[in-house]
Amino acid sequence: MKILCSKSELTAGLNIVSKAVPSKTTMSILECILIDCTDGNIKLIANDMDFGIETVIKGKILEKGVVAYDANILVNLIRSLPDNDVTIETDADYNTSITCEKINFNKILSRSGEEFSYLPKVDMNNPVVLSKLTLKDVVRQTIFSISDNEANKMMGGELFEINGDNLRVVSLDGHRISIRNIKMNKAYNSIKVIIPGKTLNEISKIISGNDDDNVDIYFDSNHVLFKFDNTTVVSRLIEGDYFKIDQMLSNDYQTKININKKELLNCISRATLLIKEGDKKPVILNINDNKIDLNINSVVGSMNESIDIEKEGKDLMIGFNPKFLIDALRVIDDESINIYLVNAKAPCFIRDDEGSYIYLVLPVNFTTAN
Amino acid sequence: MKILCSKSELTAGLNIVSKAVPSKTTMSILECILIDCTDGNIKLIANDMDFGIETVIKGKILEKGVVAYDANILVNLIRSLPDNDVTIETDADYNTSITCEKINFNKILSRSGEEFSYLPKVDMNNPVVLSKLTLKDVVRQTIFSISDNEANKMMGGELFEINGDNLRVVSLDGHRISIRNIKMNKAYNSIKVIIPGKTLNEISKIISGNDDDNVDIYFDSNHVLFKFDNTTVVSRLIEGDYFKIDQMLSNDYQTKININKKELLNCISRATLLIKEGDKKPVILNINDNKIDLNINSVVGSMNESIDIEKEGKDLMIGFNPKFLIDALRVIDDESINIYLVNAKAPCFIRDDEGSYIYLVLPVNFTTAN
Numbered sequence: 001m002k003i004l005c006s007k008s009e010l011t012a013g014l015n016i017v018s019k020a021v022p023s024k025t026t027m028s029i030l031e032c033i034l035i036d037c038t039d040g041n042i043k044l045i046a047n048d049m050d051f052g053i054e055t056v057i058k059g060k061i062l063e064k065g066v067v068a069y070d071a072n073i074l075v076n077l078i079r080s081l082p083d084n085d086v087t088i089e090t091d092a093d094y095n096t097s098i099t100c101e102k103i104n105f106n107k108i109l110s111r112s113g114e115e116f117s118y119l120p121k122v123d124m125n126n127p128v129v130l131s132k133l134t135l136k137d138v139v140r141q142t143i144f145s146i147s148d149n150e151a152n153k154m155m156g157g158e159l160f161e162i163n164g165d166n167l168r169v170v171s172l173d174g175h176r177i178s179i180r181n182i183k184m185n186k187a188y189n190s191i192k193v194i195i196p197g198k199t200l201n202e203i204s205k206i207i208s209g210n211d212d213d214n215v216d217i218y219f220d221s222n223h224v225l226f227k228f229d230n231t232t233v234v235s236r237l238i239e240g241d242y243f244k245i246d247q248m249l250s251n252d253y254q255t256k257i258n259i260n261k262k263e264l265l266n267c268i269s270r271a272t273l274l275i276k277e278g279d280k281k282p283v284i285l286n287i288n289d290n291k292i293d294l295n296i297n298s299v300v301g302s303m304n305e306s307i308d309i310e311k312e313g314k315d316l317m318i319g320f321n322p323k324f325l326i327d328a329l330r331v332i333d334d335e336s337i338n339i340y341l342v343n344a345k346a347p348c349f350i351r352d353d354e355g356s357y358i359y360l361v362l363p364v365n366f367t368t369a370n
Numbered sequence: 371m372k373i374l375c376s377k378s379e380l381t382a383g384l385n386i387v388s389k390a391v392p393s394k395t396t397m398s399i400l401e402c403i404l405i406d407c408t409d410g411n412i413k414l415i416a417n418d419m420d421f422g423i424e425t426v427i428k429g430k431i432l433e434k435g436v437v438a439y440d441a442n443i444l445v446n447l448i449r450s451l452p453d454n455d456v457t458i459e460t461d462a463d464y465n466t467s468i469t470c471e472k473i474n475f476n477k478i479l480s481r482s483g484e485e486f487s488y489l490p491k492v493d494m495n496n497p498v499v500l501s502k503l504t505l506k507d508v509v510r511q512t513i514f515s516i517s518d519n520e521a522n523k524m525m526g527g528e529l530f531e532i533n534g535d536n537l538r539v540v541s542l543d544g545h546r547i548s549i550r551n552i553k554m555n556k557a558y559n560s561i562k563v564i565i566p567g568k569t570l571n572e573i574s575k576i577i578s579g580n581d582d583d584n585v586d587i588y589f590d591s592n593h594v595l596f597k598f599d600n601t602t603v604v605s606r607l608i609e610g611d612y613f614k615i616d617q618m619l620s621n622d623y624q625t626k627i628n629i630n631k632k633e634l635l636n637c638i639s640r641a642t643l644l645i646k647e648g649d650k651k652p653v654i655l656n657i658n659d660n661k662i663d664l665n666i667n668s669v670v671g672s673m674n675e676s677i678d679i680e681k682e683g684k685d686l687m688i689g690f691n692p693k694f695l696i697d698a699l700r701v702i703d704d705e706s707i708n709i710y711l712v713n714a715k716a717p718c719f720i721r722d723d724e725g726s727y728i729y730l731v732l733p734v735n736f737t738t739a740n
Contacts, residue, residue: 274475
C-alpha cells in the first residue's frame with residue numbers, strides 16, 4: 001500500500017478515529033488504526049467493538065491496500081512531521097516507511113488487516129437529522145447523571161426517545177433524573193433506544209459545535225450510526241426497556257421559587273469548599289418568605305448565605321447533595337430558574353415553563369440540630 | 371485578630387506564600403499560612419523550613435494579632451468569594467469567621483502562631499541586583515540539568531558565582547553541564563554559593579517576568595534572601611564545595627559545526643518518538659561534509675534525516691542521549707549554534723562566541739552495527 005496525503009488531512013483524520021482506540025485492551029488489534037484504500041477512498045478506521053469510527057481523508061492512492069498500524073505510534077509520528085505532503089508506504093512484509101521532506105521513518109511496525117473488525121453494517125434509510133450544535137448541547141446537558149452501575153447497565157446510557165417531531169433525551173442514576181426535550185424540524189417514526197454514555201461523550205468530542213452542519217442519525221435494532229462530514233460513527237445500543245420515567249414526574253408542588261441561577265450556583269459551589277471528598281454533608285436550603293438561607297456544616301467550619309427569591313406557597317427546609325444541584329445548574333442557560341418542591345422528603349424539580357428541561361433531584365436527610 | 375482586605379489583595383498574597391507550603395508533611399503547622407499583623411503591616415508567611423516566603427498586603431487592621439490558618443482551606447475559601455472586601459476575624463478561641471457581602475463562613479479551624487517558624491534573619495546589606503527577567507531566564511536556562519541525587523546533594527542545586535560584574539550560574543548532573551554567564555550593572559564582592567533547585571524553581575514561579583523591576587539578592591553563610599515588590603523569600607543554601615567546573619571545560623576541538631537550531635531540535639524531538647520510556651537508544655549524528663545525518667534505531671522502527679551544516683575539521687560519528695541535546699537546544703535563543711566536538715568519546719560543547727552560554731553533553735556508546 002502506498003498513499004500520499006497532506007499532514008493536516010492525516011492528522012485531522014487520525015484525531016477523529018483515535019477516539020475509538022481503547023486506552024487499555026488485551027487485544028492488540030484494537031490498538032490499531034486501519035488504513036483501507038481498496039475502494040478508491042482513503043479510509044481510516046478504528047473500532048473498540050462497542051464503538052467504531054470511520055473517516056475518509058483526501059489524498060492520492062499510489063498503490064491500493066489495507067494495513068493496520070499501532071495507533072499511538074502512527075499518530076505521534078505523523079504529528080511530529082512538518083506541514084507538508086506525507087507518503088506512507090507499506091511493503092508485502094508489512095514494513096512501513098513514512099516520508100516527509102528530508103525525514104524518513106523506516107521499518108515501522110505494522111500488520112495485516114485480517115484480524116481487524118470493520119464497522120457493523122447499519123441500514124441507512126430515513127435519518128433523524130439534528131444540527132451538530134443541538135446534539136452536542138443535549139449530550140452536555142444530560143450526560144452528567146448517567147451512572148457506572150454494573151448491576152444496571154441502562155443507567156450507563158441515555159434514552160433517546162422520538163415521538164413525532166419531539167426528541168426526549170433522558171439520563172438517571174438513582175438520585176436524579178435529567179430530561180431535555182427538543183423540537184425537531186419534522187416528524188419521524190417513533191424510536192426508543194438507549195445509547196451508551198461513552199458513545200455520546202466521544203461523539204461530542206469529535207463533532208465541532210461551532211457550525212450549523214447536520215448530523216444524520218440512523219437506528220437499527222442493535223446499533224446507532226452517526227454520519228457527518230466524511231465521518232461515520234457506529235455504536236451498539238444498550239438492550240432492555242428503559243425506566244418508566246413518566247411515573248416519576250409530577251406537576252404538583254407546595255412551594256415554588258424563582259431564583260437567580262448564577263447566585264445559587266456560586267453559593268452552593270462555595271459551600272462545597274467546606275466538604276472534604278467522600279464526606280456526605282448536605283447543603284440545607286431554608287426557604288423563608290422571600291429569601292433562601294443556605295447553610296452547610298462540616299468539620300472544617302460552616303457557611304451561611306442568603307439569596308433573595310420570589311416564592312409561592314409554603315416555607316420549607318430541605319437538604320440536598322450539593323453536587324447534584326451544581327451539575328444541573330451548570331447546564332441550564334436561563335438567567336433565573338423555577339424550582340418546585342413538595343416537602344423535605346420529596347424530589348425537587350427544576351424546570352422551565354416550556355418543558356424544554358426537567359431536572360429532578362432527590363433530597364437527603366439532615367438533622368436540624370447539626 | 372481582625373483584618374479587612376480586598377479579595378484581590380488577599381488572593382495575590384496567598385498565591386505567593388502558598389509556594390512555600392509543602393504538599394506533604396507530617397508537621398501540620400507547616401501546612402499553615404500565618405497572618406501576622408502585630409507591627410502595623412498585614413504579613414502573610416509560609417515556611418517549609420528549607421524555604422520560606424513572607425509578603426505584605428494592603429488592608430485595614432481592625433484588631434492586631436497573629437493566627438495560623440490551614441493553607442488549603444484559607445486559599446480555597448478566599449478564592450471562592452466575590453471580588454469585594456473581605457473581613458477575616460479570629461476570636462480568642464481561634465474560631466475564625468470570613469465575611470464578604472452576604473456570605474459568612476464561620477467556625478473555620480485556625481490555631482495559634484506559637485509553633486510557627488518565622489523566616490530566618492539574613493543580614494540585608496549590599497544586595498546583588500538582577501532584573502526579574504534576568505533571574506527567571508537564567509534559572510530556566512540551567513535548571514533542567516540539576517539532579518535529584520541523594521548521594522550528592524550538590525547536584526540538586528545551582529552554583530551562583532560572582533566575580534566582579536560577572537555572574538556565572540552552573541548546574542550539572544554527571545552527564546552534562548549547563549553554564550550561563552551574565553554581565554551585571556556593577557561589580558560586587560566575590561560570592562560562591564549553591565542554591566537549592568527547588569528554591570530557584572519556586573522563585574521563578576513567583577516573580578512575574580514581564581517587567582523590568584529588580585530583585586535584590588542578599589547572601590550570608592547559610593542563607594540566600596530574595597527581595598522584590600512586597601515579598602521576601604529566604605532559602606537555606608546547600609553546604610559544601612561545588613564541583614571544579616573549569617577542569618571539565620576545554621576549548622580544543624577537532625570538529626566544529628554551525629547548524630540551524632530549530633531544525634536540529636525538531637529533528638531530534640521527532641527521533642525520540644520511536645523510543646519508549648526507559649529505552650536508552652542514542653540518536654546517532656553522522657557528520658559528513660556539509661550535512662549531518664541523524665539516525666535512530668529502536669524496536670518500533672528507525673528514522674533518518676539529514677540537515678545541512680557548515681563544518682570545520684574532521685568528519686565524525688557520535689551518539690547522544692537525545693533528551694540531553696533537546697534540553698539544551700530548547701533554552702538557547704540563537705537561530706544558529708556552534709557545536710564543538712573532539713571524538714566519539716569526548717563531550718561536545720554547544721557554546722557561543724561571547725561565552726554567554728556553554729552546554730556540555732557527554733556522548734554515549736553505540737554500535738554502528740545496530
